[in-house]
Amino acid sequence: MQAQEASRLTQEVLIAEDEVQVRIAELGRAISNDYGGQDLLLVAILKGSVVFLADLMRAITIPHQIDFMAVTSYGVGARASSGVVRILMDLAANIEGRNVLIIEDIIDTGQTLHYITRILHERGPKSLRICTLLNKASRREVDIPVDYVGFDIPDSFVFGFGLDVDEFHRNLPYVAVLKPGASAQPMEE
Ligand code: IMP
Ligand code: MG
Numbered sequence: 468m469q470a471q472e473a474s475r476l477t478q479e480v481l482i483a484e485d486e487v488q489v490r491i492a493e494l495g496r497a498i499s500n501d502y503g504g505q506d507l508l509l510v511a512i513l514k515g516s517v518v519f520l521a522d523l524m525r526a527i528t529i530p531h532q533i534d535f536m537a538v539t540s541y542g543v544g545a546r547a548s549s550g551v552v553r554i555l556m557d558l559a560a561n562i563e564g565r566n567v568l569i570i571e572d573i574i575d576t577g578q579t580l581h582y583i584t585r586i587l588h589e590r591g592p593k594s595l596r597i598c599t600l601l602n603k604a605s606r607r608e609v610d611i612p613v614d615y616v617g618f619d620i621p622d623s624f625v626f627g628f629g630l631d632v633d634e635f636h637r638n639l640p641y642v643a644v645l646k647p648g649a650s651a652q653p654m655e656e
Pocket of ligand 2: 512513514515516572573
């Protein structure tokens with residue numbers, strides 16, 4: 468059972484399902500107000516932001532498009548970013564002259580978004596802003612201007628709501644703190 472495995476890995480539930488949903492509704496309203504009557508392209512960074520994107524886009528009440536980009540994160544078993552970022556899958560859309568809003572699950576050191584924003588800026592978008600569900604400000608190594616933040620969280624490894632432990636448990640509807648030293652086990656039949 469996934470529930471048993473998730474509770475074995477959980478130190479505490481940091482953000483409950485209803486809290487996440489209330490905050491996403493607020494973000495959706497803010498984004499709808501700020502971009503009302505304008506072009507809007509949401510660029511979700513795979514894979515961690517897919518759950519956030521799916522809920523956020525349904526909380527946005529203005530017409531918009533979505534696109535995806537995948538970059539290397541740290542490998543299975545690692546608990547910190549390597550600082551080395553590489554594009555695994557690029558956007559399908561041409562973003563020149565468009566209002567781009569990057570959708571991210573979490574900003575930790577800031578290295579990933581520093582790299583992504585540098586690359587996307589070179590393509591000449593009309594505007595380029597960032598929306599992240601979670602922000603670990605105390606861990607920042609490079610300064611990143613973040614326009615929309617769901618929750619500022621302390622420096623601990625979290626999972627659920629799109630974020631993985633060793634590629635598992637992205638489907639949990641809440642955000643939990645991982646027990647120090649814990650690793651995910653593949654499910655038994
Ligand atoms: P950064 O480059 O250090 O800002 O790391 C950003 C990426 O690292 C995020 O997009 C996540 O994929 C991953 N990450 C950072 N912190 C966590 C965490 O606490 N849990 C799961 N993934 C994380
Ligand atoms: Mg990510």
